[in-house]
Amino acid sequence: MNNALLAPIKCGDCPIRHRAVCARCDDDELTQLESMKTYRTFAAGDVVLWRGEPLEFVASVVSGVASLSKTMEDGRTQMVGLLLPSDFIGRPGRTEIEFDVTATTEITLCCFSRLPFEKLVDRTPHVAQRLMELALDELDAARDWMLLLGRKTAREKIATFIEMLTRRAQLDQSGSVEALDLPLTRDQIANYLGLTLETVSRQFSALKKDGIIDFSDRRHFVVNDLAALHEETGDDADGGILS
Amino acid sequence: MNNALLAPIKCGDCPIRHRAVCARCDDDELTQLESMKTYRTFAAGDVVLWRGEPLEFVASVVSGVASLSKTMEDGRTQMVGLLLPSDFIGRPGRTEIEFDVTATTEITLCCFSRLPFEKLVDRTPHVAQRLMELALDELDAARDWMLLLGRKTAREKIATFIEMLTRRAQLDQSGSVEALDLPLTRDQIANYLGLTLETVSRQFSALKKDGIIDFSDRRHFVVNDLAALHEETGDDADGGILS
DNA sequence: TCATATGTTTGATCTAGGTCAAAGTTTGTT
DNA sequence: AACAAACTTTGACCTAGATCAAACATATGA
Numbered sequence: 001m002n003n004a005l006l007a008p009i010k011c012g013d014c015p016i017r018h019r020a021v022c023a024r025c026d027d028d029e030l031t032q033l034e035s036m037k038t039y040r041t042f043a044a045g046d047v048v049l050w051r052g053e054p055l056e057f058v059a060s061v062v063s064g065v066a067s068l069s070k071t072m073e074d075g076r077t078q079m080v081g082l083l084l085p086s087d088f089i090g091r092p093g094r095t096e097i098e099f100d101v102t103a104t105t106e107i108t109l110c111c112f113s114r115l116p117f118e119k120l121v122d123r124t125p126h127v128a129q130r131l132m133e134l135a136l137d138e139l140d141a142a143r144d145w146m147l148l149l150g151r152k153t154a155r156e157k158i159a160t161f162i163e164m165l166t167r168r169a170q171l172d173q174s175g176s177v178e179a180l181d182l183p184l185t186r187d188q189i190a191n192y193l194g195l196t197l198e199t200v201s202r203q204f205s206a207l208k209k210d211g212i213i214d215f216s217d218r219r220h221f222v223v224n225d226l227a228a229l230h231e232e233t234g235d236d237a238d239g240g241i242l243s
Numbered sequence: 244m245n246n247a248l249l250a251p252i253k254c255g256d257c258p259i260r261h262r263a264v265c266a267r268c269d270d271d272e273l274t275q276l277e278s279m280k281t282y283r284t285f286a287a288g289d290v291v292l293w294r295g296e297p298l299e300f301v302a303s304v305v306s307g308v309a310s311l312s313k314t315m316e317d318g319r320t321q322m323v324g325l326l327l328p329s330d331f332i333g334r335p336g337r338t339e340i341e342f343d344v345t346a347t348t349e350i351t352l353c354c355f356s357r358l359p360f361e362k363l364v365d366r367t368p369h370v371a372q373r374l375m376e377l378a379l380d381e382l383d384a385a386r387d388w389m390l391l392l393g394r395k396t397a398r399e400k401i402a403t404f405i406e407m408l409t410r411r412a413q414l415d416q417s418g419s420v421e422a423l424d425l426p427l428t429r430d431q432i433a434n435y436l437g438l439t440l441e442t443v444s445r446q447f448s449a450l451k452k453d454g455i456i457d458f459s460d461r462r463h464f465v466v467n468d469l470a471a472l473h474e475e476t477g478d479d480a481d482g483g484i485l486s
Numbered sequence: 487t488c489a490t491a492t493g494t495t496t497g498a499t500c501t502a503g504g505t506c507a508a509a510g511t512t513t514g515t516t
Numbered sequence: 517a518a519c520a521a522a523c524t525t526t527g528a529c530c531t532a533g534a535t536c537a538a539a540c541a542t543a544t545g546a
Contacts, residue, residue, distance in 0.1 A: 070390045073479050078393040080386040092375055098383060128371060132335055135378045140341060142385035143323040147313045149392035150321040150437030154533065186494065194393030199533055201495055218494065218542085236316050397503065429524065442503055444525055461512080461524065 011037075014110050016086040018060045020130055029124060036116050042066075042103040049089075049101040057111040058090030064107030065183035068099045069191065079192040080145075081138065084168050084183075090114070092121060092131050105183045149194045152234055157193040158203040159232035162213060166223050179220040207232070254280075257353050259329040261303045263373055272367060279359050285309075285346040292332075292344040300354040301333030307350030308426035311342045312434065322435040323388075324381070327411050327426075333357070335364060335374050348426045392437045395477055400436040401446040402475035405456060409466050422463035450475070 011018045011033060021033060039062070042048055048066055049055070061083050068081035080099055083089060089109070091097065121127050148157055169180050182189075186197040186204075193200070207213045212229050214222045223229055254261045254276060264276060282305070285291055291309055292298070304326050311324035323342055326332060332352070334340065364370050391400055412423050425432075429440040429447075436443070450456045455472050457465045466472055 068386075070386065072390070072394065072477055074477075076394040078390040080389045091379055093372060094379060099386065122368070125365070125368065125371070128368070128375070129336060132371070132375055132378065135375065135382060136334055136337060139378060139382050139385060142382060142389065143311075143313065143342065145389055146323045146385065146392055147315070147321040149389055151315065151319040185492095196534060197494080198496085198535080202533090205495075234315055234317075428522090439504055440524080441505080441526085445503090448525075 011110070014060070014062055016060065016062055018088075018110070019086055019134055020058075020060065020088050020090070020127065025124070025127065029120065029127075032116075032120060033112065036112050038111050039108055040111050041106065041108045044103055044105050044107075046103045047100060048103055048107070048109070049097060051098055051100050052096055054095055055091070055097065055114055057114050058088070058117050059109040059111040061085050061087045061089070062108040062110050064103060064105045066101055066103050066107050067184070067188065067192070068101055070099050077191050078149075078194065079188070080142065082192065088131075088134050090117075090131070092118065092128070092135075104185075104188055105181075154193075154195055154199050154203050155206065155232060156234040157195065158189075158200065158207065159212075159229055160235070161189065161193060162207075162221065162223065163226075163229055163233055166226065166229075179216045179222050182219045182221055254353070257303070257305055259303065259305055261331075261353070262329055262377055263301075263303065263331050263333070263370065268367070268370065272363065272370075275359075275363060276355065279355050281354050282351055283354050284349065284351045287346055287348050287350075289346045290343060291346055291350070291352070292340060294341055294343050295339055297338055298334070298340065298357050300357050301331070301360050302352040302354040304328050304330045304332070305351040305353050307346060307348045309344055309346050309350050310427070310431065310435070311344055313342050320434050321392075321437065322431070323385070325435065331374075331377050333360075333374070335361065335371070335378075347428075347431055348424075397436075397438055397442050397446050398449065398475060399477040400438060401432075401443065401450065402455075402472055403478070404432065404436060405450075405464065405466065406469075406472055406476055409469065409472075422459045422465050425462045425464055 011021055011030070021030070025033070040059075042064075051070075063085055065085075066083040066089075067079050068083070069077050069079045071077040083101070089101065095114075121131065148160055152160065165180060165182070184192065186200045189195075190197040190200045204213075204215070207229075208215060212223070212225055212232065214224060216222065254264055254273070264273070268276070283302075285307075294313075306328055308328075309326040309332075310322045311326070312320050312322045314320040326344070332344065338357075364374065391403055395403065408423060408425070427435065429443045432438075433440045433443045447456075447458070450472075451458060455466070455468055455475065457467060459465065
């Protein structure tokens, strides 16, 4: 199978590459997708989807960041995923989700109505194949995170998180060396890493004191030494966390 | 779509229902599957697949239990999944895995060579659909486990684990009330739950002291009070962990 | 501009679960 | 039966990270 043909492509005027769509889609398919496309914007803090709510659309993140999270009865919450630009929301064949999706920054989604989209998927096996790819990528990411949650120290967790944000930013913005956006509050980061917000703050301070990162303000950081940062993640040389 | 048609069915003389195969498979497809089927048995402790090793086969677990695990350079390990009878091993479109698969008890797999199986999948969209279902189930299970690893106490983790084993046993053996098999050592359970083996042992002792479970020997337990056990899991009434 | 709300940092203290150590159990082997 | 290897339990102690508390920033709005 030709991998180039499976590479994600741009779709209309979206600034991102839709991972669910690829160069094997013919013009007719792309036109159909284009015609069912609508944009939706949510403010930081808005809930995009509640757990158990019927799914009306699938979507790609065009800009901004959203979180997937699970909450226990007593309020303890754990993020189970982060949606960054170009990530896909949708579960082929499922009509609901079992976690909340919340915008952590202002976010714009490129939405496709679920039913027409699924009909298109049923007719086009290579799109179905691509969605399977995405599901397996998410599964790999979830399992990497299980290792992080179960076995890493607070410092390793923070280093892994910053490295992941840096990698993603490099992928998307092709290597700008400016300060990067920290799209979550300390509290949200804590919920992502299985820590408390105080521990997150302390570890940020420690990494800063050690000269590995710097903060221009509390929502923007710079990595001074990527190799040193990687050393702190606990992952082996080639790097465990991807996507 | 008719759900009954998507229910897993028995395949030849396997004592389990293959989740990857369903009643929509026609006789021709079933015959093809039957012809590419081989059984493999591994002793407790054997590695079924190493991380990074090319996948030669996909398989269903017929009997016994295997674990999926990730290991850090310094030896810390975290299980990222358990394979119980009827579970499926295989990643459509992927040629390798990024975790180790190890038999934790003697295990028998019903294997299908990967390439012929994938060709069959490509020809039969409903099997592809079913594999997508399985991937999404795994993803849901992984995310439930992320909540467990990130936010639950040792006691809640142990209770959740025992409840999960009990649920699965009820599903498979239709409600026998005898002692259930504990298919992992204390050390393996610790690696599954993000704990140490000593903590696992102490929590087992505590639950026993509280009359919630009993041990006939160290590899067999009885749940005296399922409702009380559920109370200890931290999950809400309807129960979070499925699979 | 001041006031109030929302985040963040830092310090002091506490504790769940880890670590270290030793004694029991079970299982398999000769 | 006796020994060894593997696994489990229990106790004593320790520590990473949680909890509690207070000061400090930064933003929003009247």
